[in-house]
Amino acid sequence: MTEGSLEKGIDTIKSHVKTAPTAAGVYRMLDRHGDVLYVGKAKSIKKRIVAYTQPKRLPNRLQRMVAATETMVFVTTRTEAEALLLEASLIKRFKPPFNVLLKDDKSFPYIMLREDHEWAQIAKHRGARKHKGQYYGPFASVSAVNRTLNTLQKIFQLRSCTDSTLETRTRACLLYQIKRCSGPCVGHVSKGEYNDMVSETRAFLEGRTSGIQKKLAAAMQEASDALEFEVAAIFRDRLNALTHIQSHQSMVNAMVDEADVIAAAEVGGQVGIQVFFFRAGQNWGHRAYFPKHDKTDTLPEVLGAFIGQFYDNKPAPKLVLLSHAVPEQELLMTALSDRMGRKVSLTVPERGKKADVVREAERNAKEALERRLAESASQARLLDGVAEKFGMAEPPKRIEVYDNSHIQGTNAVGGMIVAGPEGFMKNAYRKFNIKSEDVAPGDDFGMMKEVLERRFKRLLKEDADRERGHWPDVLLIDGGKGQLSSVMEILEDLGVSGVTVVAISKGPDRNAGREQFHIPGRESFMLAHTDPVLYYLQRLRDEAHRFAIGTHRSKRSGDIKKSPLDGVSGIGPKRKKALLHHFGSAKAVADADVRDLEGVEGISRAMAQHIYDHFHG
Template identity: 75%
Template structure:
């Protein structure tokens, strides 16, 4: 059967060779559902695709891929470098099964020094660069940014508050009292002095710390000579704070001024990658990655695929230092240079301080993958224990945990979290805003029915043959027999009878450690209070509880922010702002007469009457 499928796949690929272009570009292999199996780039698409028809040159993995291929799509590009960048973008979009895939691709935090306001603001920033100013980063994590910002406030005392807060303050805030802000909001500092602090901050973040230190030391000495001891103490404290920052951000050799060091190590068939960030001669942290790949992939090919995906949505530094020589290293440098519109060097240092830095990154990569494998082994044991405890046929690959949250029926939401062999799968979490208008407020059973009905109706529609890995092996429900019955009623109505369901309730006195487990057709049971499986199940339940409560609070907070003016026809943000500035509150608008409303800038007589009628039908 496998040979027959392989023959079919080769024939399908041959049929597409007739339309395959003799040009650089990207090709996609699709299965019978239209899902992307593989994304590849080529200098010549037709020649590259032809290689898939030569059976003797295909390893087992490629044979499986060709066997599943039912269609192909081609996209041409101007250059091979463009094809490389497009390939990375499509891999991240479609997440093909047969590609190396960067799974954790969160954006990095930056420090933003805004210059689009009279009083420049310093703050943490993620996402699109919408504000005019200077962006410094990336930092490896939010903690590194927060520590740096905290100390920068001590040293340079720039404002961190929003523009709205700045413009509405009438007296200095607590940050001024504890010497973390110079309080430009209430004129505690003049334009010139504040401008100097902004320039000093910029110079420091660009690595010119010695100039700042010399300036502070000279100012401290001058103040001391003139017996202005309070001013001298201020400069002394600033110098101490600068030293504190430098102790957290180790100054490295000037040869590594702006660079990312990317090192890979392979342990037990799994490649781990460590990325170190150096900017302005400072180490701004490092982060570990564990890309998904087939065990037959060599370390260099995994590293190459990782780099193209890593920089798909991030600016590349001027220098990238690697642990392994790549086959497409020159092409990669050309592609990143084209994207950044400035030269980007991609090199493998062999001696000197750069090579020492790469060796340190390799050591960190190896330690990270060893920790990851140890955690995976422990996770495997836990899943095997769950299979034994709940009489499952095999350890579950996908566990879905459900919980609901509301306050007396208001802002009701359901939450679903997902766990598997690699821990929590956060990009698979889902929230369900309860929509039914027939539910009695606080009906937990009804809420659970709605959540499961929506979840499995969609599954039956999108993955009816269960080939896409979207179906759970186990449902864990936060609740007792009532919730269990509600879930099974829903699943039976949908014709889903082969999914294992377990409800977990707090047990007597709602004490952790005395949880009771409910399974259809089986008596309620408990586990020993010191059983690692019980601890793991508690973690799963608590994560679902945390997610559901967080979603509920976010929805409740959004409702609290709503104004009665939001529902008035013809009132947009601009008129709403004008009304609130004029009257001070929505309540005052509701109590005003037509003539008072009409006196507001931008409100015509007709609009004023419309507002009045809305609240006085």
């Protein structure tokens, strides 16, 4: 940045100081596009932003931020703790480049124990909590949920099927045959026995297992004494499953019932964070994070920023064990406690079992970061190779790969995947439903034209000066010279230049490893079948193909689920159900005459005529 632009940024901040509130709150710095550069919180906003008008006290990174600042936005809060929570929420929402950013913060899976049905259901859950019941979690991964559900099915045998499956079954399913369900759908268990198993499941998920173990052992002995050896064997298997899961939790039982362990490690100026989830005296998995941060940020600063953002959309447990003390730790505890409505403790254990668990998490964080750095170094070498093969001045930072998918022109979709220095950028993937009526069924050229026009028209509208990092350095197209010339024509019509366009076509007999690459102004060429760059480009093409096909299948399955009755105005779920129950299928409804339609409960003479007219024109 030039000194002049820095002076302009300082003048901008000084003008906002005059009207800045003295209360606690959050401030945002915005650039000339209206994009958020930085989100900060303060006990007094006015006092805090004055510091940005003294450039000699600011590091180079913050000087660049000040120079790019065009305006500011202020939001006041009642307390500094509220400001801290709002700051974390806004950072996750706007992803400002000058903040520490928590990336890949996907929602966590839970186990749902439904209580709004006479036969309680246990199932994996993610998303909005629509059903009344208990939700246990979070689990670090779907595999951790599946392992726990598998154990629960062995021990307690609650149903996992949907309500519709439960209501329509006439004989027990396979889960009953392998003793993973008690068969409430066909009356193989009484309501009282089933409710007892529900209570035992709840106790298990809350960590109260000793009573369950004694009850199963007593039931096994009672069945054995009564010479009911098959029943005794069932209780024996359930007891074995419970003992097995308990034997794998010795480390946790010596610690606490409920806690998160958050440990950070630093390698080569990068920070990796490992989070372990302990609930009900059990280890419910762990997950690695690699926050985006500036090299001048210290490890405790990164860890503190991570904690605020991590608990922005998930409940905090009573105890959070940390590997390092973080700035404003007391304020962070107050903020989390206020949000949860109960005390949340953040502590750094120094000795004992808790310290051992934190050191284990810290070791995992370091190993995960080292693996990631090794992968990043390998990725950098591959991008260097891409630049060399394609005659680029520098390695690409963003590669976009396009593919189409359809069946005889139906449910046509286009897919775009993105890759960069850190691998696949899945949050940047895009799907395009082909909308143009001018595109003939199966016209791959026409579909590609629509996709690229929509993509680049939006880029030209939102980022014409290419400052936001959304423009691709390389466009990789699945096809040959025909597709390449078509793409070049589209880009030329849009006035787009400075993008390397490469078409990749399969070689003779469509053999992998004999692909040909087509670049404008060059003869087509092949890469050595042992070249790592070839493998990398194949992976990109295959990922685009996978994404496009997956999108197409989702769209097709949605269409398959649609009923012809959905297109009849005035037919809601209740009338639709009555018609299907009466006639057996939508086709039979379409073939029925007015008199037959009128005989269905809830269908008047006028509605029957309306339905008949809909299907008969």
